[in-house]
Amino acid sequence: MKPLSFMLIAGEASGDLLASELVGALRERVIARSINDTADVQPLRTALAPEFFGAGGPRMAAAGVELAFDLTQHSVIGLSDVLKNISKFRRLFKQLLKLAIERQPDVIIGVDYGGFNLRFGKAIKAYVRKHRSEFVPWNPKIVQFVSPQVWASRPGRAYTLAENYDLLLSIFPFEKNWYARRVPKLRVEFVGHPMVGRFTSAECGVRSAESNGPTIVLLPGSRNDEVRRHLPVVTGAFELIRKELPTATGKMVLPDESLAQTVKSSGLPAGLELQIGGLTDALAGADLAITKSGTITMECAMFGVPAVVFYKTSWPTYFIGKQIVSVKYLAMPNLLASEEIFPEFIQHKATAENIARAGLELLRDESRRRAVKATLAQIIASLGGAGAAGRAADAILSLKP
Template identity: 30%
Template sequence: MKYFIIAGEKSGDLHASNLAKELQAIDPQAQIRGWGGESMQAAGVEVLRHYNDMAFMGFWEVIKNLPTIRRFLKECQQQIKDFHPDAVILVDYGGFNMKVAEFCHRDGFRTFYYISPKVWAWNTGRAYKIKRLIEHMFVIFPFEKEFYARFGYEVDYVGNPIMDAIASHRRDEHFLTKNQIDAKRPIIALLPGSRRQELKLLLPEMVEVSHRFPDYQFVVAGISHLPQEWYAACRSNPAIRLVYDATYDLLSHAHAALVTSGTATLETALFGVPEVVVYKAGWLNYHIAKAVAKVNYISLVNIVMGREVVPELIQNDCNPNDIHRHLQEILHGDKRKRMLDDYASLRELLGAPGASKRTASLIWQYLQETK
């Protein structure tokens, strides 16, 4: 069969790649094209456009780039028409993918959604639109099944694909040596995100606190295909080590972490690394987001647990003094122990690996059935 998969960011690219591998295991004749990145490409997907081209963060950035987004949407629609897949599989990235879903619904392409848009966080009414447009939704958090049930929409809970990604990771025993990192000094990992705005606003704040912790070494999780000037804040500081494309190896060695809000907060927790979550946006983006948000937390760790497990420093609270204070509290002592205990509960809540395989099996099963 033919599959067209769309992932619009780094984490979606990773999870889409694992899904593609499982689809190929079930369907050895599978032809897979789509939009994504290096992980999907490595999994044998013919990537027609890289997710970096669509890395617009915040309401204002989207508005400024609407002509480009519309052009990308037309391009994607034409590629789907030309390929005529048996299934279009949308992975997270709600703003763009829901527009694709409208097109697919109108033109009769069978459409599946893996990793729900966070409608429970922003605009709960969009659940009705998803119910109308998406043939089958595969959700990755336990509370999402209950959320959609309130709208009369039955979805499949498949577990969390981060568990798959972590389970398949093989720790590089030479990581420290290869990156000239001192094995005798504890590491504080800095995960500043993958979007230009995140690196511009958050990396300088993270780097600024490094001199206050002389007994620790600060290591930034970089991404090699991003422009090098985005990492200027750390490249100009000889005390900061920058490593590329090795986030999981970094986390497997880290004592603590400063993490930009996003999927990385959950990954950090599942590696058992105490963390402080940080986030900043432009003034307009921040106030719009604050006005429409339907959740009490921004980090996935706290959202899944339904309470504060990790501290969140947002906007004006994200400053060197507050970062220093909260980071100091999780380096040792009771707060660190409580956080690690809560991480154990989080792992139990998310369940065992296998989300990619379960999702691929369900897609294959549904495709055998008459729509």
């Protein structure tokens, strides 16, 4: 019997981590299952040593995924960056499509990276419709792990998802009902948020050491353009806070040395140190975070750290986003709470003065800090227990062949 074969595509660092966890859970379950399943409804067949291949990053490679290339190295943000790199992405897309057709995996799993993965799923479905026959029976299941945020912009895309996905794995509790009201034929499973369980209770919500003043974590981004755009804002806000609270200290956490060199060349204000990696330790010891919007806001929530959220992008990207984004907030903790627990400052409002003022309020108002922490605890409790990757693997393996 041919081993069960999975193709995975992850284009960003967060998806690379999530995919690596999913691979471990799938491998464990496939090996543990009997080849002869006696259930009335036959799930996807099982066999020892499942095959994993596709495109992703170093964590997927370490998990045993055979990578055609490191897609995370090509990550871009904003409309202008996408347009600059469109020919490159077309080439990578065609390369992956050719790989899928040659290898004919049983399941194709897109991990986050919603736009690219949806186009890939559509291309696979179109190919199958055109070429499938009794001589070419290949008809892979198409799975998306982490829903595109269609509920935030262009909700009509939900119908496109329903046409091209066999299974959508959701990490936020409200998404399953949202899809059920609009596209009931799309199978959606809430598997919980993957961050729950990655950190121990000792790490979350416990400050690492006593200090004379508050510790502020600055998180300007993980891409060079982001950091360059955000650096004057976050360092300026830190300096303004320190004028009011001279004992405050800060850590700017960056993912790699190249970004650290970018920051060092611009100079650092007094009281602020650079840290490469170690976000968990930094948040465990933080009293406040000043962070760009994105997945990182959920990590702040996980650690119970009050945060000020900001973002600046190119004006063309911002203008288009304003036309299509329909939600009130950008930070996911705010969306889940249906209120602005983390103050948000986007584009022209993302000034050092605005961010510093909001940060000082969160540092000085103890009753507000307690209320924010209580709301964050409620949010985390709603996200499901540890084991999102395992629940996702179970849902994938339940698909009928």
